Amino acid sequence: MSAVANLLPSRGRAALLEVTDLEVVFRRRGRRDVRAVDGVSFSVDAGETVGIVGESGSGKSITSLAVMGLLPDRGCDVSGSIRFDGTDLRTLSNDQMRDIRGRDIAMVFQDPMSSLNPVVTIGKQVAEVLERHRGMSKDRARTEAAGLLDQVGIPDPDRRLSEYPHQLSGGMRQRALIAMALACRPRLLIADEPTTALDVTIQAQILELLKQLVAEAGTALIMITHDLGVVAGLCDRVHVMYSGRIVEAADRHPLFAEPRHPYTGGLLASIPRLDSARGTPLTPIPGSPTDTLPWARGCAFAPRCPNVQDDCLRSAPELRPLPVQGGRELRCYHPLPSLLLAEPVAP
Numbered sequence: 001m002s003a004v005a006n007l008l009p010s011r012g013r014a015a016l017l018e019v020t021d022l023e024v025v026f027r028r029r030g031r032r033d034v035r036a037v038d039g040v041s042f043s044v045d046a047g048e049t050v051g052i053v054g055e056s057g058s059g060k061s062i063t064s065l066a067v068m069g070l071l072p073d074r075g076c077d078v079s080g081s082i083r084f085d086g087t088d089l090r091t092l093s094n095d096q097m098r099d100i101r102g103r104d105i106a107m108v109f110q111d112p113m114s115s116l117n118p119v120v121t122i123g124k125q126v127a128e129v130l131e132r133h134r135g136m137s138k139d140r141a142r143t144e145a146a147g148l149l150d151q152v153g154i155p156d157p158d159r160r161l162s163e164y165p166h167q168l169s170g171g172m173r174q175r176a177l178i179a180m181a182l183a184c185r186p187r188l189l190i191a192d193e194p195t196t197a198l199d200v201t202i203q204a205q206i207l208e209l210l211k212q213l214v215a216e217a218g219t220a221l222i223m224i225t226h227d228l229g230v231v232a233g234l235c236d237r238v239h240v241m242y243s244g245r246i247v248e249a250a251d252r253h254p255l256f257a258e259p260r261h262p263y264t265g266g267l268l269a270s271i272p273r274l275d276s277a278r279g280t281p282l283t284p285i286p287g288s289p290t291d292t293l294p295w296a297r298g299c300a301f302a303p304r305c306p307n308v309q310d311d312c313l314r315s316a317p318e319l320r321p322l323p324v325q326g327g328r329e330l331r332c333y334h335p336l337p338s339l340l341l342a343e344p345v346a347p
Helices: 003-007 060-068 094-100 122-134 138-151 170-182 200-217 252-257 262-269
Strands: 015-026 034-045 049-053 076-084 105-108 188-192 220-225 237-242 245-251
Touching: 015 060, 015 220, 034 049, 034 060, 034 220, 034 245, 049 060, 060 076, 060 105, 060 188, 060 220, 105 170, 122 138, 122 170, 138 170, 170 200, 188 200, 200 220, 237 252, 237 262, 245 252, 245 262
Parallel strands: 049 220, 049 237, 105 188, 188 220
Antiparallel strands: 015 034, 015 076, 237 245
C-alpha cells in the first residue's frame, strides 16, 4: 500500500469530496487575468452522482482539472479547499497526488483520441494502470485488462488488447478510457463530457454503462456536461455553472420540474422536445457565453437575461438557499416564478 494511503482517513465520512471556495485564475503577462473559476463550492457523497452543467467556458472542466491536480504550476493560481475523504488534496506533493490519481480518483476525458497514446496499444495502456497502482505482474495485468474491456462492452477484448487507438471506433475508444478509469476501482470518478462527438445510440450506451458501473461499485460520479438532457436520467444532484460560478444547485427532479434561474430555464428550453409540433423552432439563449459582465460589477448573465433589472447591473447576487424549496440554492435577484412558492405557507 502506498504511503499516501495513510493520509486518507477511514471511509466512514458522509461527504467523500468537499470543494470549498475554489478559485482558479490564469495569469498572462501583459494581458488581463482570466478568472476561470470564481468561488465554487460543492460536495459529493459516497455513491452519489453529481452533475456540473453549463455552456463551454463556464468553468466546468477547469473545476475538474483542479480537483485532479492537473492544472499547470506556472501562470495559474489555485486557491480554496479540495478535501477528499477529509484530506486537503492541495496540501499533498506531486508524488502523493500521483498515488491518489488513478487509484482513488479517476477521470474520463472528453476526447479519447487525444487522451489515449496513439503509439501504444490499448492493452499496454490499460495494463500500465494496473501495474502502477495495484502492483500486478505484466501477465496478470494483461489478463485483468482483457476482463475490463469485456466489462465495458468491447467485443473480442483479447484481440483489442493488441490494437492501437486509431483501430477502434469512437465509442470503443471512449469505453477503453472508462476501462482505464475503473481499473483500480476508484472511489470517485469524474467524467468530463464523455459523450462528446458520439452519435446518440453510442451516447445512450455510454451513459447506461456509467450508470450501471457506478451502481455496482458504489463509486461516486461527477458528470460534467453542457447538456441537461444527459444528466436527466443519471444525476442525483445538479450544479449549473455560468462564467465561473454556480448559479443554481438542486436535486435533479425539482430542477427539471421547476428551474428557477433564467439560465437554467434557458438551457432546458433549448433542448428539442419529441412532443413538439413539426416545424416548431428551437428556443436558444440569446447572445453567447462571451456576453458577460464581470461578477465584480453585477450578474454575469445580465446581458443575456430576459429578467434583467437595474439591480442586476449594480451588484452580483449571492448564492443563497431558498426557503420552502429545501436543498435548492440560487444566485439570482429575479428568478423564474415558482408554483411552490406561490402556495400559502403553513403557519
